[in-house]
Amino acid sequence: MHAFAHQHPWGELQIVARKSSRSCPGSPEAFQAAYNYPELVAVAEARNAAPAERLASEVAAFALSHEADDLGIASMDPLYVFEGYTIDEPWVIVLALAHNYERLKEVPSDETNGIGVTDIGDQYARGTRASYALANWIRSQGYNASAYPGPSADALLLIPPAIASGLGELGKHGSLINRHFGSGVRLAGVTTDMPLIATAPDRFGADEFCANCQVCTRACPPDAIADQKQLVRGVKRWYVDFDKCIPYFAESASCGICIAECPWTRPDARPKLLATMARRQNLRKAETGGEPEITPEY
């Protein structure tokens, strides 16, 4: 079921990037594990008839005990599916796989140091195992389920359902920022017709913080990250110029500097940032007489 590279809009470029990343020590084995897709089991005839709330909590418990570090559940939107494809299942579960920060911060990788790109491959491999394990568990409960692990995740766009389901906010660098792991997370998807309950979006102040931060815009070697929001397909949001990113990305074994340098990714900085943003937002709420809406949990 996995789409061939030529079917994906950026498939050919990902092949170029893959070639340069494979020259880094450790990377080939890590990515080989990411592309090692287990078999999907047959859908059981007997259905688990528990109510949706119960099924959603069983899904969460299973995923979190099978390598996922966080998850969100969103109802499927055709906007999450690449043009020319269809996904019939009404629910999408997005899994987050956290990077090892000490390893991620070694990016970009080259022939002498493959630590950063190997951690990327390792997290994709965890995403492959976690998404297939969850899809197979759902199938064992009598419902259909498909797995969409990274890097490409086939026909499923991952960041928009991740944001809708509370896994985090969109950062200026175009990637998701999660309250527990910052930008240092990989995503993988599972779609299903098991009745579930959507999880709520999570706003902890990342979008507001980005407005006054320029760490990624300054760190990006080809200057691909716009400092101000732009109108993108009718929505005003952070914008990355991929005509600038892609050549550097392809030559530098997947780059990843923007997510590694983001202050939210640093384990020592993240709790302070969460507390500062919660204080700022709640002060503003108090001034206008509303309920505090941002919690400093991490």
Ligand code: B12
């Ligand atoms: C193609 C692709 C690339 C291409 C093109 C870049 C791109 N983002 O489009 C290249 C090879 C350059 C690339 C680079 C990187 N990628 Co990439 N990439 C993908 C892939 C396969 C598809 C994305 C896509 O089709 N984009 C085309 C259009 C839709 O892009 P866009 O309009 O600019 O929209 C982007 C965001 O704004 C957001 N988005 C889209 N629509 C909407 C709508 C709203 C309302 C909002 C708020 C956001 C939003 O999602 C898009 C993804 O970046 C996804 C996996 C997947 N299936 O989703 C991974 C993915 C987005 N990449 C990822 C990462 C981490 C990277 C890199 C850091 C590389 C690295 N070393 O890992 C860089 C970062 C570049 C950057 N600054 O964004 C992760 C992001 C994880 C996270 N924390 O968010 C993903 C999800 C892979 C995964 N399985 O984890 N990537």
Ligand code: SF4
């Ligand atoms: S992946 Fe590298 S080149 Fe692309 S936006 Fe991030 S820092 Fe810039």
Ligand code: SF4
């Ligand atoms: S480095 Fe700063 S501006 Fe860029 S995404 Fe992270 S917090 Fe936002």
